[in-house]
Amino acid sequence: MTDSPVPTPPIGATSGAPAEFPPASPAGRGMFGIAGSGDTSGFGGLVRRRPAAVDTPRPYGEWFDEVVDALEEAYPGFDDAIERVVVDRGELTLHIRPERIAEVCQILRDDEALRFEFCSSVSGVDYLGEPDGRRLHAVYHLVSLTYRRRIRLEAAVTAEKPHVPSVTSVYPTADWQEREAYDMFGIIFDGHPNLTRILMPDDWEGFPQRKDYPLGGVPVEYKGAEIPPPDQRRSYQ
């Protein structure tokens, strides 16, 4: 049984339309995307736990130690700026304090032992429900053409104060990609030359790729019923 009974009758219960239930909690409770039904299977009460973010202990393996050492040597504010170092699936991720991201990129690009000359990609991820509230992550993928290496930088900010310094002064290619991350997630890149929407229309409201962005259902011509939004449909998840 779930522990949250429906407070009000579902929409559509009076019109003869298929019953619709409130959305599943963002924490990932339940298996079928619904809550409050007379679930006797127990699967509706399953809680998906988000894996705790952990530091990878040294040695990291491969060339990862070399890069982290070189950065530590070249960048005096290393201890302050680097929150975590994670090595997973053969990829190195540095979690950076948001205020420091442009500085770190500058060092990564210019230092001879690092030489990450090329910024492949900037994207956003919304980890809704992060315990410390820093749910919006700006993710940067850098390439070193000299050493043929790739690393990932991540800067996490809250939705209330989503400010990250722009890296366009270091990597001009980040221009459009930061605009996309702003457009989709509302991450504000301070110092960006022209931070406007890029894919959505200029007058769009809200940030569509955020996990709490309302999706909207599809009205159907049957007694005022509506196909529920995809995140509220009864389906495996």
Next chain:
Amino acid sequence: MTSYAEARETTEGRVFTVTGGDWDTVVSGHDPLSEERIVVNLGPQHPSTHGVLRLILELEGETVTEVRTVVGYLHTGIEKNLEYRNWTQGTTFVTRMDYLAPMFNEAGYCLAVEKLLGISDEVPKRANTIRVLMMELNRISSHLVWLATTGLELGALSMMLYGFREREFILDIFELTSGLRMNHAYIRPGGVSQDLPDEAVKRIREFLGFMPKRLKEYENLLSGQPIWQQRTKGVAVLDVTGCLALGVTGPVLRSAGLPWDLRKTMPYCGYETYEFDVPTRTEGDVYARYQVRLDEMRESLKIVEQALDRLEPGPVMVANRKIAWPAQLAIGTDGLGNSLEHIAKIMGQSMEALIHHFKLVTEGFRVPPGQVYVAIEAPRGELGVHAVSDGGTRPYRVHYRDPSFVNLQAIPALAEGGLLADVIAGGASLDPVMGGCDR
């Protein structure tokens, strides 16, 4: 003080003559020579902009002083859509992004999912060979469309017809293999959806037979042609520094002289075992990009030939039953669908097979939490897939670093200071596909 409306008395009363005379004062205050500035809107609906791309140009005479690019007209929210479908269904979505290079979209996505699952090494050899085969054929078809459309835009109309004719042959091979000309959803997490039919091998051999001759024909048609040369040589030059700063990859970067090709520098799908060259030029102009693309088609033919030679019978999907798609697909008259044999088995003989099929198809497989970034060499440059899983049966977030999107940033650098006509040549030489750019 001048009066704006002169009045005179007539038999029918006072009549005013309105002249709007302030126009002269406005005009006389400007020097027509120094301020001959026109702002022109180009697109989004225009045959020369490779889809719905909009350019706002500021002109002085025929010289372009400023260019602003507006994209997003083809945004369809594919990345968001992926988050509400299971991992396998993702292929059907991503294939529609860059519609000229569907195999690359699928391959990038599947490599990312496989890396997340930790099964990259378990993908059967035959599946990898087929992937390489399909990607290289797709690279040729994509470059052919580039050659065809660019020919069209620069006035070489015959090239357009020839390019599309040969591309159609490749699309026929794709149709024979996957059931669809475009948007195949052929490459799946764990392998490919369907084995390569013998008939397709025959057709590919046939293609390998005539294509080198056709490439020679294109070269004869265009390379020495004075109009083609004048429209492309020394036009829209971008050097290596400019390319790297602006994130430009692929043939454009190689035309400037840097042999950066992910198939060589960071190989995947076993590309390190194939023998091919990375064509480069040093001029960095439209003509060099044209030459690089022609040469790349020749190199792709070499890879296709090697891949055909090393095709050995074997499975085309991982052995892991928890991940491999259970349905054996077959091509019917209406395209790819469930094979009757498989339906007969799950419906008539094995309850367990039915349950297994149902679970995998409706629920899908779970992917351990984490994130990966996989980059492959698409016809337009680095196609990067950043995939994040939260441990569920659906992608938590998938981001495509599409080369069209990033490369388009270079348009102002290519076009400003040049002639209006060269904006078209320069833009075309980037080979943008708006489906990929806007996603």
